[in-house]
Amino acid sequence: MSAPYRLYELLLDSCSSQNLTERVMIGLVWTLCQDSQPQGNSQGTIGLAMSPTIATRTLPWSGTLTGKPIADLAAWILDWEPYKATVAMAAINCCLNSRALPESLILHSYPEQPNLTVFEYFLPLIQGKNVVVVGHYPGIERYQDLMQLTVLERQPQMGDVSDAAAEFLLPKADWVFLTASSIPNKTFPRLAELSGNAKTVLMGPTVPWLPQLHEFGIDYLAGVEVVNGNALYHTAAQGGGVRIFAEGVRYRVAELTHNHSMVWLKQQIAECAADKQRITTEMERWYSLGNNSRFPAYPLLEACNSRLSRLDSSYKTLWDDQHGN
DSSP states (O other): OOGGGHHHHHHHHTOOOOOBEEEEEEOSSEEEEEEOOOTTOSSOOEEEEEOOSSOOSOOTTTTOOTTSBHHHHHGGGGOSSHHHHHHHHHHHHHHHHTSOOOSOEEOOOOSSOGGGHHHHHHHHHHTTSEEEEESOOTTGGGGTTTSEEEEEESSOOTTOEEGGGHHHHGGGOSEEEEEGGGTTTTOHHHHHHHTTTSEEEEESTTOOOOGGGGGGTOOEEEEEEESOHHHHHHHHHTTOSTTHHHHTEEEEEEEOOHHHHHHHHHHHHHHHHHHHHHHHHHHHHHHHTTOOSOOTTHHHHHHHHHHHHHHHHHHHHHHHHHTTO
């Protein structure tokens, strides 16, 4: 695939789970995907993505997703239909959230407006700077007098600028806060490219916890950790937007420096290598029992090999950069 699709290849690599879909909920603001109960987790793992802003009554697959492999839903990330892509993003985050989170800072919730916690954290660094925020966050206007603030929005509200201005404004920014909903709507590759001169924070509950995002010029991930799946589900199902930050999720920030990313990648390489060994052992046992047909989990082994190769390549890139190769 060409360069703009590389992120989507990485996302698909990261979601080869054998788990089945327990439930998918498309709420007013958030779409949620939860997998079937894995061992040791009575609730299953939850992934989030921001719901499309344009309502529809004609989703032909409604009611058919429960019981499907999570990986099958993740494959929709390449689709241009916004609801399919959003469900896929939630499914991918469901896969990623089943793994250990990186070494990251848990942010203490900003009590007045918890959804602005990330901006409060970065405030000492961005005061007086040229800051562009892609996506309107409720209450963001409170920072207008503290910096040169521009909010780009596909559906502009009072004071926002149309996202068509990205081509002109992002290359001049000191800091860019980029909504992760740009991934399923396919604007991420270009927005990340335009933000190449800025410190860039990929943020929001849609953020996928992937160390390889450093390859796209992302300096920080400001994503969420699910702390109360039941509260999250019911709040999102009942139309909750910023209320999910009250008790369902909390923000975490991971800095994608070379050292941090290399540690994180080594952790993921070790986990993937262990998965490969487990599947290989199962395959050897399968054939030792006299089975002549193809090993049922062979596609998972292929996916594991592919992901391991990409992880190794990402690690080598960081190693070469750090050692001047």
